[in-house]
Amino acid sequence: MKTIDSIGYTIFFENRFDSLIQFLNERTYSKIFILTDRNTGEQCLPILTAGMPVGFEYDIIEVDPGEENKNIDFCIGVWKMLLDFGADRNSLLINLGGGVVTDMGGFAASTFKRGIDFVQIPTTLLSQVDASVGGKTGIDMDSVKNIIGTFTQPQAVFINADFLRTLDKRQLISGYAEMMKHAFIFDADYFQEVKEIDFDHIDEELIYRSVGIKNKVVTQDPKEKGLRKILNFGHTIGHAVETNSLDKDKNPLLHGEAIAIGMICEAYLSYQYNGLKESQLTEIVEAIRNIFPDYNLKSESFSALIDIMKNDKKNSDDKIGFALLTEIGSCDFNHYLDENKIKSALTYYQETIGN
Structure with missing residues (x-):
C-alpha cells in the first residue's frame, strides 16, 4: 500500500479496503452515511460493501448523476436526508463517486x-487524480461551475483502482485530461510517461504520480492564494466550453473533453504571451488531439463563452485570469487578458482542427 500525506489527512492507495476499515475502527462515529449517484450506487457500492466486514452499518443517500445536478437543490436533498436519518455532528459522510459526488458531498x-x-x-x-484531493468542495449556480463552496479537507482519501473497471473508455479519457495538465504545469518527464498510457490497463503508478503532483501544489497553497492557481491551466476556457456544451449540446462534453479544448487554447495563449516555444505548442496540441476528439466550436458561441468566463472565480477587478505555461513542465499565474486575445485563442482552436 502506498500513501501520500496531505494537509492533515492521508491519501491511501490500495485495491482493498483495509485502510478504510482501520480508519473506521480508530474512530467512534455515531452514524455512517454513504453518498452515491445512481451509477456508483449500482456499480461501485457493491465493490465497497463486499470488501467491508460483515455487519458494516450505513445509510445510503443517492443523487442523480451528472454535472447538471451539482446544484443547491440536490444539496438541499442531501441535507434533508441527513436530517431524516438523524445525523449529528459526530456522523461521517463517505462520498463514493466521481467529481460531482465528491465536490457536492464535501460541500454538504x-x-x-x-x-x-x-x-x-x-x-x-478524473476524481482519483483531481477532484477528490485538495480540499475544494463546491456546487454550481446559474451555469457557473463551483461558484459556491468551501475549502474543507477530508479526513482521508481512499483510491482504489479496481473502481476504474466500471468505466467506459470515454470516462477514462476524460480523467486523462487532468493527468496531462499535471504534466504540462509541473513535470516534463511525467509528460513523456503519461503520453504512453494504456487505457485498457492503466498503470497505477501514473495515478500515484499525478496525485503526488497535485498534492505538492496544494500543500504549499491550500487556499489558492498563489501557486495553486497553476492547477487552473486549461480551465478558464475549458469550464466555459463545458458549461456552454451542457446548455446547448444533445450529447454534452465531459469535463476532461472540455478541459482538453481549454488546454489547446490556453497553450496558444502561453505561446503568444508567456514565452512558450512554438515547437512545444505543437507538441501539446498533437498530444491532446491524438487522444481527444475534435469539437465543433462555433464562432457564434464566442460571446457567450466570454460571458461565462467573466463569472469565473479566478478573475480579479473584472479581468479574466489565466494560468499560462512558460514551457512544458512549468507554469505561472495571474495573467489577465482582454476579450480579443481570448477570442483569438478560440479561433486558433477552430483553425487547428480545420473547422
Whole structure:
C-alpha cells in the first residue's frame, strides 16, 4: 500500500479496503452515511460493501448523476436526508463517486451542522487524480461551475483502482485530461510517461504520480492564494466550453473533453504571451488531439463563452485570469487578458482542427 500525506489527512492507495476499515475502527462515529449517484450506487457500492466486514452499518443517500445536478437543490436533498436519518455532528459522510459526488458531498458535509467529517472514495479516473484531493468542495449556480463552496479537507482519501473497471473508455479519457495538465504545469518527464498510457490497463503508478503532483501544489497553497492557481491551466476556457456544451449540446462534453479544448487554447495563449516555444505548442496540441476528439466550436458561441468566463472565480477587478505555461513542465499565474486575445485563442482552436 502506498500513501501520500496531505494537509492533515492521508491519501491511501490500495485495491482493498483495509485502510478504510482501520480508519473506521480508530474512530467512534455515531452514524455512517454513504453518498452515491445512481451509477456508483449500482456499480461501485457493491465493490465497497463486499470488501467491508460483515455487519458494516450505513445509510445510503443517492443523487442523480451528472454535472447538471451539482446544484443547491440536490444539496438541499442531501441535507434533508441527513436530517431524516438523524445525523449529528459526530456522523461521517463517505462520498463514493466521481467529481460531482465528491465536490457536492464535501460541500454538504462541510456545511451541515457547521461541519461533519467526510472521506472521499473517488471512483472515476478524473476524481482519483483531481477532484477528490485538495480540499475544494463546491456546487454550481446559474451555469457557473463551483461558484459556491468551501475549502474543507477530508479526513482521508481512499483510491482504489479496481473502481476504474466500471468505466467506459470515454470516462477514462476524460480523467486523462487532468493527468496531462499535471504534466504540462509541473513535470516534463511525467509528460513523456503519461503520453504512453494504456487505457485498457492503466498503470497505477501514473495515478500515484499525478496525485503526488497535485498534492505538492496544494500543500504549499491550500487556499489558492498563489501557486495553486497553476492547477487552473486549461480551465478558464475549458469550464466555459463545458458549461456552454451542457446548455446547448444533445450529447454534452465531459469535463476532461472540455478541459482538453481549454488546454489547446490556453497553450496558444502561453505561446503568444508567456514565452512558450512554438515547437512545444505543437507538441501539446498533437498530444491532446491524438487522444481527444475534435469539437465543433462555433464562432457564434464566442460571446457567450466570454460571458461565462467573466463569472469565473479566478478573475480579479473584472479581468479574466489565466494560468499560462512558460514551457512544458512549468507554469505561472495571474495573467489577465482582454476579450480579443481570448477570442483569438478560440479561433486558433477552430483553425487547428480545420473547422
